Amino acid sequence: MLGAASGPRHDAFARACIDRFGTAPDVIGWDRFLAEPARLAEMLPRRGTLRIDTPDQDVGAIGALLKAGAAAADAAGIETVPEESEELLAQGDIGSPGQVAFGLIAGVELAEAIAHAAEPAISTSAADVACAFDKAQTTKRFAEAGLPVPRVLTGIDGFDALADAMARARMSRVFVKLRHGSAAAGMVALARNGDQWAAMTTAVAVGGRVQATRAVRRLTDPRAIGQLIDRLAPLGLHVEAWVPKIAIAGRTADVRIVWVRGAGPFPVLRTSRYPMTNLHLGGARHPIARLVERIGEEAWAEVEASARRAAALFPASDAIGVDVAVLNDGRQHRLLEANVFGDFVKDLNVAGRTPYDAQLDLVARHWAAAASDAA
Amino acid sequence: MTVSANLETFAGKHVVDFTGAGDISDFGVVAPRLRCEYGETRTLRDVLATMLEAPGVGSTRALVFGLWAENGESYEVSPAPAVELLVSQKDKLPALAALFFGDIISEENEISWIEQGDYSTIWNAFPQLEQFWVRGGNKLALGTIRHRMLDTLVIQAGGLPGSVVREALAAEAPIRHFELWLGTEDYGADTSVTDFADLFAGKLFPGLQTLALRNSQYSDELATALAASPLLDRIRILDLSMGTLTDAGARALAQSGRLGTLEKLDISHHYVSPAAVELLRAATPNLIADDPQQPDDWDGEPHYYVAVSE
Numbered sequence: 001m002l003g004a005a006s007g008p009r010h011d012a013f014a015r016a017c018i019d020r021f022g023t024a025p026d027v028i029g030w031d032r033f034l035a036e037p038a039r040l041a042e043m044l045p046r047r048g049t050l051r052i053d054t055p056d057q058d059v060g061a062i063g064a065l066l067k068a069g070a071a072a073a074d075a076a077g078i079e080t081v082p083e084e085s086e087e088l089l090a091q092g093d094i095g096s097p098g099q100v101a102f103g104l105i106a107g108v109e110l111a112e113a114i115a116h117a118a119e120p121a122i123s124t125s126a127a128d129v130a131c132a133f134d135k136a137q138t139t140k141r142f143a144e145a146g147l148p149v150p151r152v153l154t155g156i157d158g159f160d161a162l163a164d165a166m167a168r169a170r171m172s173r174v175f176v177k178l179r180h181g182s183a184a185a186g187m188v189a190l191a192r193n194g195d196q197w198a199a200m201t202t203a204v205a206v207g208g209r210v211q212a213t214r215a216v217r218r219l220t221d222p223r224a225i226g227q228l229i230d231r232l233a234p235l236g237l238h239v240e241a242w243v244p245k246i247a248i249a250g251r252t253a254d255v256r257i258v259w260v261r262g263a264g265p266f267p268v269l270r271t272s273r274y275p276m277t278n279l280h281l282g283g284a285r286h287p288i289a290r291l292v293e294r295i296g297e298e299a300w301a302e303v304e305a306s307a308r309r310a311a312a313l314f315p316a317s318d319a320i321g322v323d324v325a326v327l328n329d330g331r332q333h334r335l336l337e338a339n340v341f342g343d344f345v346k347d348l349n350v351a352g353r354t355p356y357d358a359q360l361d362l363v364a365r366h367w368a369a370a371a372s373d374a375a
Numbered sequence: 376m377t378v379s380a381n382l383e384t385f386a387g388k389h390v391v392d393f394t395g396a397g398d399i400s401d402f403g404v405v406a407p408r409l410r411c412e413y414g415e416t417r418t419l420r421d422v423l424a425t426m427l428e429a430p431g432v433g434s435t436r437a438l439v440f441g442l443w444a445e446n447g448e449s450y451e452v453s454p455a456p457a458v459e460l461l462v463s464q465k466d467k468l469p470a471l472a473a474l475f476f477g478d479i480i481s482e483e484n485e486i487s488w489i490e491q492g493d494y495s496t497i498w499n500a501f502p503q504l505e506q507f508w509v510r511g512g513n514k515l516a517l518g519t520i521r522h523r524m525l526d527t528l529v530i531q532a533g534g535l536p537g538s539v540v541r542e543a544l545a546a547e548a549p550i551r552h553f554e555l556w557l558g559t560e561d562y563g564a565d566t567s568v569t570d571f572a573d574l575f576a577g578k579l580f581p582g583l584q585t586l587a588l589r590n591s592q593y594s595d596e597l598a599t600a601l602a603a604s605p606l607l608d609r610i611r612i613l614d615l616s617m618g619t620l621t622d623a624g625a626r627a628l629a630q631s632g633r634l635g636t637l638e639k640l641d642i643s644h645h646y647v648s649p650a651a652v653e654l655l656r657a658a659t660p661n662l663i664a665d666d667p668q669q670p671d672d673w674d675g676e677p678h679y680y681v682a683v684s685e
Contacts, residue, residue: 151414170447173413173483193488194450198685218685241414244442244482247380252482273379275482294383328381328482329392 002040002111003053004061005029009344013053016356020364030055031064034107037114044118047370049363051123052108054182054341055100059086062100069103076102078180079234092211094178094185094203098236101133101180121366123359124340125316132314132340133180135238141313142335147306150175150240150325150334158233159226165239166192173242175275178235182339185212186232189242189275190225197222200275205231216274216281240336242275244328248290252277254336255291255303255324258343259311263358265304268348285347295330303333310335318359319343377481377683378510378531382408386437386473386506393426403434403470408478409457410441419443420456427460427467437473437506442483449484453514455492465500472503472524477510477531485685487533487562491515498522512563515539520546526582527552533590533684534562540570550580554587556617559684568596575604587614590681594645598624602631611636616643616663617682622651634659644682646670 004010005027014024026043033040044050055061063086070080078098081088089095108126115122131137142149153165153174166174172193178186188201199219204211205228219225229237245252251271258266267288270277277283292300307322314320321342326333343355382390388406393399399407409422419440426432445452454476461468474497479489489511495518497507505524509515512532517539520528525548530539535557543555553574558564571588573579586606588597594615601607615624625647634640640655643665647655656662670677 171413172448172450191485191488192450193448193485196488198485242482244480247480247482250380252379273377328480329394331392 001025001027001051001053002033002107003027003030003051004056004058005032007056007058009053009056012344013051013356016354016360020357020360025051029058030061030107031058033111034064034068037110040111040114041118044115044120046118047366047373048118048120049123049366050111050115050120051359052111053344054104059089062086062089062095065100065103065107066095067103068106069099069101072102072106073099076236078102078236088209092213094181094210094212094235096235097178097182097185098180101129104133105130121362122316123318124314128314128317128340132317132320132338133182135177135179135181135240135337138338139238139240139335142310142338145309145313147310148332148334150243150336152241153239156233156237156239159229162190162229162237162239163192171241174239175242176229176232177238177240178232179238180236184276184278184281186210186235187276188225188228188232190229191242195222196220197225199225199228201228202276202281203228203232210235214280216276243325243334245275246291246294246326246328246330247271248286248294251284253291253326255288255326256321256342256345257304257307257311257324258319258321258345258348258355259308260319260343260355260358261362263353263361264350264355265307266345266348266350266355266358267304268345279346285345291326295326299326299331299333306333306335310338314338314340318362319355321345377685378479378486379481381441381480382406382439382475382478385439385475385478385508388437390439390478393429394422395425396429399429400431401434402429402431403436406437406439406473407435408439408441410478411444412442413444413447413483416446418445418456419454420460423457423460427464433467434470435468436470437475438468438471439475439478441478449488449490451490453490453492458492458494458496462496462500468501470503471501473506473508473527474501474504475508475510477508479510485533486511486531486683487513487685489513493518495519498525512536512539512558517542517546520548522546522548524549526550527554529554529587531556531590531683532558532562532564534558534560534564535566536563537566537570540566544570544574544579546580549582551582552585552587553580553583554585554589554614556590556683557588557592557681558590559592559681562684564592568593568600571597571600575600575606577605577609583610585612585614586610587612587616588618589614590617590683591615592619592679592681594618594620595624595627599627602627602633607631607633608636612639612641613637614639614641616641616645618642618644619679619681620645620647621679622648625651625655629654629658631658637661639663644668646679 272283321339385406393407506527
């Protein structure tokens with residue numbers, strides 16, 4: 001496994017491997033790999049399997065990816081973080097998610113090249129990572145496949161441009177997201193009513209930098225909102241219509257559906273008091289049955305079909321998490337995001353099986369096939 | 376906190392969105408909901424016009440209006456054109472008994488931004504109306520309510536203007552359920568406990584069973600005045616939830632000796648200490664005291680917030 005050498009993601013996958021095979025995977029952290037790429041070649045058996053995962057919260061790994069992504073981020077016009085920024089990140093600074101994404105893309109490319117000779121099965125590809133880590137590209141790919149997505153505003157480089165674009169597009173409610181962001185980092189749910197504005201966000205600009213807080217704040221001062229958007233803009237924005245989501249049990253809801261090649265879906269219903277449903281913001285998880293009961297089997301089948309088609313747009317990835325907003329009419333839905341590392345969802349299982357179990361089936365099958373070929 | 380969920384039922388009927396012919400086959404068994412979407416061009420009036428042409432629409436008993444928007448926004452968009460059409464076509468809805476204007480959630484609009492309208496023409500047009508519900512206080516007007524059937528009046532707002540409160544209290548109607556979400560000054564509330572003097576003196580609504588003065592910044596004053604009010608002796612349900620009730624109001628109610636006939640006392644979303652909650656519970660076993668709050672001490676002073684304001 002190439003990912004975080006420790007932390008919740010590492011531990012969860014290692015635990016699943018031990019339960020299944022009696023042994024933990026060989027792990028190399030992103031920082032170690034980027035410093036010494038040849039190590040990966042030494043670790044990989046011929047026709048083995050390579051799982052690639054995110055750096056999780058490992059500040060050292062994130063630092064290494066930031067370094068690996070600096071040049072590409074700079075070339076793409078994305079603000080980069082100062083070198084030696086580990087301390088900033090440890091204090092809640094959101095850093096530069098775009099820079100991390102470019103680092104991941106470069107890192108996965110490098111892993112593909114290094115691993116190539118051993119012909120392993122790799123859990124994702126640089127191409128899939130590049131698309132899934134870019135919300136603008138993901139939305140475009142969904143739309144081109146005929147899948148329902150929110151309307152998008154492009155070319156937003158600051159609050160003035162945003163206000164203009166909203167007026168021109170006749171869009172009074174938007175989600176401003178970091179183009180390469182994950183979770184709710186840097187996300188702003190923004191609404192305009194004449195010259196009144198309201199923003200819900202976890203992002204706070206402190207001393208010229210952006211921090212993520214665990215509390216959702218509501219801003220109504222247009223100047224403060226403008227300053228925040230202007231501060232976020234250099235990190236790269238993706239702006240889409242804020243579509244009204246359905247509520248379950250009195251809370252705003254959306255759906256994460258994880259697919260694992262031929263296995264799945266693994267759906268989970270997420271609810272929140274806030275427009276963003278992330279768990280660390282006090283969101284809750286519920287069985288999907290709550291939603292299916294509400295919208296009916298037919299509407300749910302359409303959601304599933306869309307998510308299945310969306311997952312298929314990332315053909316190199318073993319697991320893909322697709323986030324879907326079911327609209328408050330209970331009939332329509334919109335695809336919001338795809339996450340090639342979206343399989344880490346606490347307590348997500350269907351009939352006792354988790355996305356990890358399904359992926360370890362793939363691993364076992366691959367080994368069996370490799371062994372029979374060798375024989 | 377905000378209102379996150381659309382209605383699932385209204386007036387005892389399952390709410391079903393009506394967007395065009397074929398969505399609803401029997402208008403009598405469901406509560407149709409009419410509304411706009413930000414991405415589409417139809418106005419609320421357009422959707423109503425479509426419904427009024429649908430076969431069988433005459434059996435509609437409960438009708439819900441959700442989001443109204445034009446050109447992608449709700450700013451300065453009034454429900455008035457839909458109200459006008461509803462009133463002018465009243466003969467097409469001879470069974471209409473329950474109306475909700477403003478089933479709009481926080482994912483669609485801020486409650487404090489909902490632009491309301493003037494409903495004064497409703498009362499004569501629909502003499503068989505039993506329930507009228509409305510959400511949003513901006514530009515809301517009820518006019519003079521003289522009605523022989525209206526028994527439920529519910530006004531939900533983040534800030535309810537005194538003009539509306541006075542129109543509601545002046546209703547000449549057989550009101551049994553009277554519910555106001557009073558809200559905060561920040562969003563246009565400008566009432567005080569004195570606005571309810573006649574009501575608490577027992578001069579209004581002789582058939583009143585449910586009194587719900589919710590989402591109030593002066594819950595303690597309401598509770599204290601009610602504790603001394605003969606009204607408490609004849610209502611069945613008192614709802615002071617979503618507000619700012621503290622020990623002062625809770626103790627006044629507990630010591631009133633008048634809670635014995637209440638079938639329900641709801642103070643949920645309150646700032647009452649556990650000891651005072653127990654005093655209240657001793658005075659009435661029918662207490663609901665969910666969702667306790669803590670005051671916010673951000674400048675050395677305690678601040679008490681209502682549940683729904685923005």
